[in-house]
Amino acid sequence: MAKNFDEWNRPLKELEDGIDKLKDFAKKETNPAKKTDLESKIDELEKRRDNYIEVMFQRLGPWEKVLVARAPKRPYTLDYISAIFTDFVELQGDRRGFTDNAIIGGPAMLDGKPVMVVGHQKGRNIQERQFRNFGMAKPEGYRKAIRLFDMAERFRMPVISFVDTPAADPGVESESRGISEAIAAGMFKMFELTVPTVAIVIGEGGSGGAIGIAASNRVLMLEHSVYSVIPPEGCAAILWRMPERGADAATALKLTAEHALQLGIIDEIVKEPKGGAHRDPLEASQIVKSAITRHLAELTPLAPGEIKNERYEKFRKMGIFEVA
Amino acid sequence: MDKSQAFLQCANCKKILFSIEFEQNLRVCPHCGHHHRLPAKLRIDLTFDEGSFQELDTDLRSIDPLSFPEYEEKRKGAEAKTGTFDSIISGSARIDDNPVSIAVADFTFMGGSMGSVAGEKITRTLERAAEHGMPAIVFCASGGARMQEGLLSLMQMAKTTAAAARCAEVGVPYIAVFTDPTMAGVLASYASIADIIIAEPKALVGFAGARVAKQAGVSKVPDDFQTAEFVFKHGMLDRIVPRKEMRSTLSTLVKTLGGNLRTELIKEDVPHG
Numbered sequence: 001m002a003k004n005f006d007e008w009n010r011p012l013k014e015l016e017d018g019i020d021k022l023k024d025f026a027k028k029e030t031n032p033a034k035k036t037d038l039e040s041k042i043d044e045l046e047k048r049r050d051n052y053i054e055v056m057f058q059r060l061g062p063w064e065k066v067l068v069a070r071a072p073k074r075p076y077t078l079d080y081i082s083a084i085f086t087d088f089v090e091l092q093g094d095r096r097g098f099t100d101n102a103i104i105g106g107p108a109m110l111d112g113k114p115v116m117v118v119g120h121q122k123g124r125n126i127q128e129r130q131f132r133n134f135g136m137a138k139p140e141g142y143r144k145a146i147r148l149f150d151m152a153e154r155f156r157m158p159v160i161s162f163v164d165t166p167a168a169d170p171g172v173e174s175e176s177r178g179i180s181e182a183i184a185a186g187m188f189k190m191f192e193l194t195v196p197t198v199a200i201v202i203g204e205g206g207s208g209g210a211i212g213i214a215a216s217n218r219v220l221m222l223e224h225s226v227y228s229v230i231p232p233e234g235c236a237a238i239l240w241r242m243p244e245r246g247a248d249a250a251t252a253l254k255l256t257a258e259h260a261l262q263l264g265i266i267d268e269i270v271k272e273p274k275g276g277a278h279r280d281p282l283e284a285s286q287i288v289k290s291a292i293t294r295h296l297a298e299l300t301p302l303a304p305g306e307i308k309n310e311r312y313e314k315f316r317k318m319g320i321f322e323v324a
Numbered sequence: 325m326d327k328s329q330a331f332l333q334c335a336n337c338k339k340i341l342f343s344i345e346f347e348q349n350l351r352v353c354p355h356c357g358h359h360h361r362l363p364a365k366l367r368i369d370l371t372f373d374e375g376s377f378q379e380l381d382t383d384l385r386s387i388d389p390l391s392f393p394e395y396e397e398k399r400k401g402a403e404a405k406t407g408t409f410d411s412i413i414s415g416s417a418r419i420d421d422n423p424v425s426i427a428v429a430d431f432t433f434m435g436g437s438m439g440s441v442a443g444e445k446i447t448r449t450l451e452r453a454a455e456h457g458m459p460a461i462v463f464c465a466s467g468g469a470r471m472q473e474g475l476l477s478l479m480q481m482a483k484t485t486a487a488a489a490r491c492a493e494v495g496v497p498y499i500a501v502f503t504d505p506t507m508a509g510v511l512a513s514y515a516s517i518a519d520i521i522i523a524e525p526k527a528l529v530g531f532a533g534a535r536v537a538k539q540a541g542v543s544k545v546p547d548d549f550q551t552a553e554f555v556f557k558h559g560m561l562d563r564i565v566p567r568k569e570m571r572s573t574l575s576t577l578v579k580t581l582g583g584n585l586r587t588e589l590i591k592e593d594v595p596h597g
Contacts (some may be wrong), residue, residue: 061463136540168512170532175550178560180512187482188517192488202485207469208512209476212451215482228468229478229509234536239393239470242537255475261390265475270537315486316447318479319440320389 001063001247005071005117006103012052012185014166019045027151035133041126045122051297053275060224063247066232068276069203070071070166075281077119077162079306080202083285084292085117096141098267102133102165103141104212104223105148107157111293116152117187119162135204136169139182142212146182146189153193158296159211161199167231181210191311194304200270201225201257217311218264218295221257222288227265228255260269264318267295344555345492349560350567359524359567361504363406364413364430367463371571372426376418383450385409388472392486396474402433411436411466416452419461420575421484422582425453429465431505438510439473446514450487453496459582461574464515467533468508481513488517492563497581499574502527502552502561508536510580510589522565523552530555 002008019042026038032046058067068074081088093099105118112228125130152159168179190197190213198218205214205227221227225282228250229234235249236242260266277284299307331340336358337553338441346353350370351360362370368377386409388395403409411433417426438446444539446462453460469477489499494560500518502511505528512531530550534538548554552564565573 036339041354057356153347167540168531170537171542172545172549175531175554176558178516178555178558180508180561181516183515184485184513184516187485188489188492189514191482191486192493208481208509210480211482212512215485227475227478229474230471230536234512234539235471236391237535239538241535252390253471255474259390260475263487266501268571312486312490315479315482318483319444319476320387321440321444322387324383324385 004069005067006033007137008067009071012049012056014046015049015052026280037041041119044122048063050132050274053279057224057275057285062226062250062254062256063083063232065224065226066246067205068278069226070277071258071276072124073278074203075277075284076124077164077202080162080285080288081108082284084289085115088117091148092144092202094140095147096140096143098138098140098143100138100144100170101131101135102135103145105145107151110160110289114155114157114226116148116157116159116176117162118148118217120165120209120213122164133169135165136167137165137209138171138174139168140180142179142182142186144201145186145213145299146261147188149186149193152195156195157197157198158192159193160292161197161216163199163201163205163210163227164203165206165209166204167206167234167308168212175312177210180208183208186212187215191313192308194308196296196299196302198292198299200292201266203229215311215315217299217307217314220269220270220291220295222277223257225257226250226255226275226316227257227260228253263320268271289317335360340420342535343419352567357525357566359363359504360459361431362537364408364428365461367428368413368426370416370567371463371574372419372424373421374415377415378414378417378428379415379443380452382409382416382465384441384444386439389440389470389476390474390475397473398434406430406433408433410441410445411438412442414445414449416458418569419578422575422578423456423458424578425449425456425458425460426462429462429503429510432463434470436464436508436510437470437477438466438467438480438484439470439477440480440509442470443477443483446480447487450484450491450498450514453498454487454490454494457494457496457585459496459576459578459585461501462514463501464504464510464512466507468510469503477509481509481522484514485517488514488576492519493585496585497577499577501570501574503527503532504528507531507533509514516560520565521561522570522573523556524570525552525564525566527552
């Protein structure tokens with residue numbers, strides 16, 4: 001089992017590197033016959049690549065989905081924001097003494113209408129990752145989100161949440177400042193809102209860290225994102241005391257979008273471009289945008305009280321049990 | 325702790341205790357003050373008016389919606405051990421004659437974990453409180469969300485929180501008591517948004533369990549990390565209340581915070597199992 005995306009993606013990467021090399025040769029080749037020969041080889045390899053992607057991505061297993069959801073080149077919240085919205089101004093601070101860089105947010109325009117955007121943000125290189133705390137928000141992240149939710153309610157703006165976190169930050173600082181209370185308060189606030197709320201899991205939906213900003217009227221998941229009650233490695237650590245058995249835990253946890261839809265947890269699976277959102281972030285953004293606007297269009301005509309009740313009833317039904 | 329034995333050992337200081345004395349002291353060690361965990365039924369007897377408890381929601385049964393490895397066996401084992409069907413007992417009771425909607429967790433049932441049934445019982449407890457205008461009291465004891473029900477368990481966090489928001493909306497007080505341990509998905513949902521939060525001394529209270537935190541790279545922690553005292557020091561609790569004062573503290577709070585509830589509604593409408 002591959003441990004990370006790069007390891008898992010190596011065969012495809014090697015194939016693509018080969019294609020790039022051949023293209024280089026073809027560019028420099030002066031002999032027309034040899035050039036045609038190279039070009040047909042490139043053609044053949046590209047077909048093989050497309051076929052490989054087609055087949056691989058049709059049947060991604062749960063652990064492979066985890067790896068793809070964590071792919072370093074996968075579009076992050078800020079990538080979606082810049083492609084989907086205009087006039088985004090990032091707002092900061094929990095007004096209680098702290099600031100957080102793993103949850104970002106602020107007002108923006110969506111097709112000319114004001115919305116409030118909130119989301120987890122991961123980093124791509126070492127410095128960015130540290131700055132974003134690997135997408136693990138501290139209490140101040142949730143408290144900032146709550147401020148923005150309040151503002152959205154005051155100014156009648158729909159709230160769009162982008163979910164992409166391995167988990168909330170579990171460290172000493174977070175415990176000291178009440179990470180549990182911050183997450184609970186985030187959900188609590190979301191249930192008070194009378195404006196429409198839409199959440200989309202774009203990468204990792206990591207347990208409490210995710211639901212703290214995703215108790216929304218509509219919850220969507222990208223095709224290859226995951227949503228889980230516990231990180232697979234943490235689950236494996238508890239179940240078998242073997243964190244390295246994350247792949248087995250991923251299977252047991254049923255953390256894929258398909259399972260979430262079957263269990264009645266999400267409203268829609270948003271298709272990704274061929275080979276995953278990271279292969280075409282702009283197309284992915286357009287697909288995400290149309291899904292968000294479609295759901296907002298359904299919610300916007302509802303009266304404020306109805307919007308709140310609809311949300312309550314949606315979550316009220318969740319759970320599967322028997323009545324004896 | 326076998327009841328049939330005349331002596332037992334304190335789980336904390338290891339001193340030998342007389343069983344009778346130990347029970348009379350509400351299972352608190354007379355030497356070191358360690359609060360041993362209580363079964364839910366005993367907690368109810370010790371806290372609420374004698375004979376006032378009416379258990380509700382007794383017909384709810386967990387199933388295995390994910391076909392999760394060993395879930396059935398673990399649950400059946402817990403049912404046999406505890407004689408109950410899940411980690412929460414819920415219903416209505418009275419405390420110094422005032423009606424309350426209550427839920428009490430039992431840690432011995434799969435670590436008090438919250439799956440669909442526990443989430444449903446907490447939700448109903450809070451909804452009954454909101455609907456009938458009686459204060460809600462929830463005793464927490466849980467390792468967190470029940471992994472074996474996956475996302476369904478995570479969603480119980482949202483569902484129970486929504487119900488707590490409903491209590492707040494209609495002006496019904498909700499009191500949470502953190503007993504050992506109150507962790508993770510339970511702490512990060514209905515437990516932490518109560519109007520009043522009380523903890524028993526030394527109860528383990530925290531977000532990430534030791535194994536999960538270690539997996540996430542958390543190493544050096546303070547000595548009192550994730551205790552009720554640590555959480556209190558950081559402003560996340562109203563009070564730490566020893567077990568022998570719990571009933572009177574709760575009763576007083578129900579009297580004051582619930583003092584303006586429409587009492588005529590309460591008296592007629594208390595649901596019965």
